[in-house]
Amino acid sequence: MSPRIFLNVFALFCFGIASLAQANVETDPQKQLEKTISSVIDILHDTEARGVEETRKQILSELEKSFSFEIIIRRTLARNWNQLSEAQRDRITVLITDLLIKAYTHELAGADKPKINFLKTDDLGSNKIEIFTTVSYKNTFVSVNYRLANVKSQGWQVYDILIEGTSIVSNYRGQFDEFLQTKTPEQLLELIESKIKEYDK
Amino acid sequence: MKASRTILTAVTVAITASLAPAQEDGLDMEDLFEEDFEETVVPPINDPLEGLNRAIFRFNDVVYSKVAKPFARTYAKVVPDPVEKGLGNVFDNAKFPSRFVSNVFQGRFGNAGKETGQFLVNSTAGLGGIFKISDEMPELQTSREDFGQAMGSWGMGHGFYLVIPFMGPTSLRDFAGDFVDDTVEPLPEPASLIDDDSDRMTLRIVEFTNRLPALMDLYDSMRRSAIDPYVSVRDAYTQRRARQVAE
Secondary structure, three states: OOHHHHHHHHHHHHHHHHHHHHHHOOOOHHHHHHHHHHHHHHHHHOOOOOOHHHHHHHHHHHHOOOEOHHHHHHHHHHHHHHHOOHHHHHHHHHHHHHHHHHHHHHHHOOOOOOOEEEEEEEEEEOOEEEEEEEEEEOOEEEEEEEEEEEEOOOEEEEEEEEEOOEEHHHHHHHHHHHHHHHOOHHHHHHHHHHHHHHHHO | OHHHHHHHHHHHHHHHHHHOOOOOOOEOHHHHHOHHHOOOOOOOOOOOOHHHHHHHHHHHHHHHHHHHHHHHHHHHHHOOHHHHHHHHHHHHHHOHHHHHHHHHHOOOHHHHHHHHHHHHHHHHOOOOOOOOHHHHOHHHOOOOOOHHHHHHHOOOOOOOEEEEOOOEEEEHHHHHHHHHHHHHOOOOOOHHHOOOHHHHHHHHHHHHHHHHHHHHHHHHHHHHHOOOHHHHHHHHHHHHHHHHHHO
16 A cells, blocks of 8 residues: 555545544534533443442432533532632632532432423524423432523533422522621531431431 | 644544534533523512411421421332322323313313313323323323412412411411312212312312322422421422423
8 A cells, every 4th residue: 555545545534433432422412411421321220239428429420411500509509619619619619519419310320210201392493492301200200401502612501400499500599609608718618518417327 | 744633633533523523612600501592580479477387387397397297108018009190190181170270260261172182081081080091191281270379370479478286387378279170079979079178188188198208208308308497398389389480
């Protein structure tokens, strides 16, 4: 094979690899979200024993494909974000991420695999959409809607979840606001830590 | 020289292609933290009785964890799932009159018609409402209406927030609306034939008991993940009602 032909083949190979990589990146936000939720449920219902830390790592890694915890947490803290030191911001980001993962996965980790129905996607305009789903929960259905924004260089990211019409970002924001009116950020961090421990009991 | 140019081109093409999904026309990160980013901002509810409400909330919390929760667990174990579901469907079907009236009061005649359709289908093909056949009929789907929502849609505010012993959160407007709902339902036979107040009360207790396991699970889940469960429940109530009124 002459060097020129070899280089052309190499160029084609590079392009092929890149195209394959692109094919694996899901650009349809609903399909991406479906994949993420399905993977999380599979991890939670996988009978293979793994440690709590390993399960957390795997779930976080899956969720981060569709959920931006950075955006969700900064939005829940809103104006309180600026009152926190750099170290407190880092700590609270890790702690709230943990609390949200525990709260979210606790409901999906029952004896039976929950059924998730994707109903529709509404365009909210200005690069925002809302994906409507229902989760079969015991003998009833709970509506869970995901709001996603198309963020530069990150693609579609969940920035809020609505459970039975209640925005969790707005709900936590109200709680943080009221808590920080009378207490310190350090007390908030301690409270979140104790909440996380309750899940592990 | 030519060789290195070809390699450079190949690598550039590869990088460009792999970056293609990145959304360069998307939102700037900082846009997501602007106040006007919110779809709908629900105004906070007045809570002049917060001290009293918090005390009743704590009382309810003890009742829920010490009495209702153990009872709900036993009920869920003893009563087979299909029976639990069927009972829930029957009571839901029996609330048709208040949903119908609320829709009419809000001028939603299309929804009132769909409610009638659901009631007829579930009462006949669904054997008295045990089976919710209408769930399989997209053309009959509506959002659930009550009189509190009707008053909200006329522009009436909540008044203020209330926590009722044993029952939980409501507002002055919605509490008043409940009385109107109660006078309208349950009308359909055989419930309309029940004159005796104690029999009606028994029916209500059976209905509440049947809903208890699901309610307890939701309450537990909220309580566990909340920083301040009182504020969380008050906000969830306000948001949920605002959404129901807007729908």
